[in-house]
Amino acid sequence: MASKLKELCDLFMNMPYKNAIYKFCSGFNVKILLVFAFLLVVGCDLFEYSPYQIVLADDEKNLTEKNLQKIYLQTPDDTVRIILMGDTQRFYDDVDDFVKKANTLENIDFVLHAGDISDFGLAQEFKWVHHIMRKLEVPYLTVVGNHDLITNGPKVYREMFGDFNYSMIYGGIKFIFVNTNSREYDFDGTVPDLNWLEAQLSGDDFDRAVIVAHIPPFDNDFDTEKELAFSGLLRNSGKVDLSLHGHLHSFSESEPYNDGITYFITTAQKKRGFALITLWEGGKRIERIEF
Amino acid sequence: MYLNGQDSTSLVNDTAEKKARSFLPHHMKVQFAGGIGFLAIGAGYTHLKKKVDTDLYFGYVPEKIGGDEIFSLALKSTYSPWTLGKPKRYTFYPFSTGAFINYTFGSQFWIIEPDRYPDSYYGFPTSLRIGIFVGGRVRYQLKNKKVKGVGLYYEVGTNDLELISYIQNPEYLSPLKIINLSFGIKADF
Structure with missing residues (x-):
């Protein structure tokens, strides 16, 4: 087997195209060619090893932390204005139009994406959505x-x-982002993480809380x-008056538990x-806007 | 008709050998990228007047390169209808096209949706992806009895999900955003 492999390797090494490749390379400016190849590879995701690969550029990583830092640098006034959108999934043309519309609105503090960024969990889908959303004038x-x-x-x-669960305090309001996709965990009791949520709601460094799930x-x-x-x-926290969601693909606003907490779905x-x-x-x- | 012992034995051996040989793959390929692995090693047959290659590839993506360690199997057919001029030592196949079905291993992928979902909740098998491509190939004839020729090929392709995405989003997406490039070598026996 080993000798056969060696035979095959020798055959390849003695191929006449070795000279042809050498001539081809020396004829061009190899450096320009290499730069061009590098740009193609990095710029256009030219090579795909698997539809499920996770190959990310630096500006496609750790976005929650980066956007939180941007938001913390903003100075909130007594009114917080946010956009709630969601379920981008496979609708890039529509998301692109959303960004154009959102950028015409003034005094927006940040944008909330209510989940289902991707359709099949592919990195490519997440990247396309991010490439559109990063054109927003405010962090998301x-x-x-x-x-x-x-x-x-x-x-x-x-x-x-x-993280799937995280929070942020902005303008005295705590925004709590929590994973509520229980079915994906076969309803094993871990999702949503109520212990985490309880701890988040029990702090005294905020007077009001908004849930995003x-x-x-x-x-x-x-x-x-x-x-x-x-x-x-x-309800028992006494601080939550609004819970924001997506998933259902149509607007709805209700107070299903008659406790003064509005559940709004975008x-x-x-x-x-x-x-x-x-x-x-x-x-x-809460205003519903169509574009 | 009379056959002496020796002849009939050699005849039997011949047929057996031919039969065994016809099951051996006609060629082997190694492919870089193209959605079936960082490197995929394949073997297959040439049929339909030597115009179609059908191969089974085993693909591997190392975690360092693909962000996750991925193993996959791909069944792929390539149709190369024309050669440029008469086949000589070099044979150019200027156009190839084909399709493949790629199975990705892993508990996070499924063919039939797991029980936790109501019927057709997602409605597609995540472990199977279909790819299509166009490309070209060049073959170099060797003076070797075991390896008769070696070749290089390239392909430009996409997969079903990216193609659907482009069809549904012609404004934001473009062909350039959904295609990818791959290269491979082929050794035929």
Whole structure:
């Protein structure tokens, strides 16, 4: 076997095209050729080793942390204005139009993506969405959706964005991003992480909290055994007045537990809509915008 | 008709050898990229008047290169209808086209949706991807009995998901954003 391999190698080494390649290379400016090849490889993702590969550029990594840093540098006034959108999935043309529309709105503090960034959990899909969303004039934050958790999605999301559960305090309001995609974990009791949520809600460095989660607690993709515990935590904290979601691909606003907490669901990008949410002390306004 | 013992034995041996030989792959290939591995090693047959190659590739992506260690199997057919001029020592196949189905190993992928989902929740098998491509090939005839020729090929292709994405998003996406390039070598026996 080894000798056969060697035979084959020798055959290759003695090929006449070795000279041809040498001539070809010396004829061109090899450096220019190499730079060109490098640009092709890096610039256009020219080589794909697997549809499920996770090959990211530096500006495609750790985006949650980077965008949080940008948001912390902003100085909030007494009114916080945010855009809630979600379910970008496979609708890049619509997302592109969303960004154009969002950039015409003034005094936006940041954009919230309610999850299902990708459709099949592919790094390529996450990258395309990010390449569009980075054209926003304000930073954007995401929460993980069920479509982002299939195939290699969990790994891609962690590397590109970061933790599935995280929070931020901005203008006295704590925004709590929590993974509620229980079905992806076969309802094993780990998702949503209620211990984590309880700890997040119990701090005293904020007076108001807003929840951002892909699947609303009353949907059957949310662990039904945790639904009442989840909504109970929100109510008992005395700080939450708004819970923001996606997943259902149409707008809806309700108070399903009659406890003064509004559950708002934004529509999918395919349906070309998003919500403009204005928060001020003691009040809020939610406008549905179509583009 | 009379056959002496020796002749009939050699006849049997001949047929057996021919039969055995016809099951041996006609060629082997090693491919770089193209969605079936960082490197994929394949073997297969040439059929339909030597115009079609059908190969089974085993592909590997190291974690350092692809962000995750990935193993896959691909069944691929390549149709090369024309040669440039008469085949000589060098034979140019200016145009090839074909398709492959790629199976990715791993518990995070499925053909049939796991029980946790209601019927057709996602509605597609994540472990199977279909790819299509066009390309070209050159073959160099060797004066060797075991390896009759070696060749180089290139392909430009895409997969089903990226193609669907482009069809649905012709404004943002472009052919350049969904295609990828691959190279391979072929040794035929």
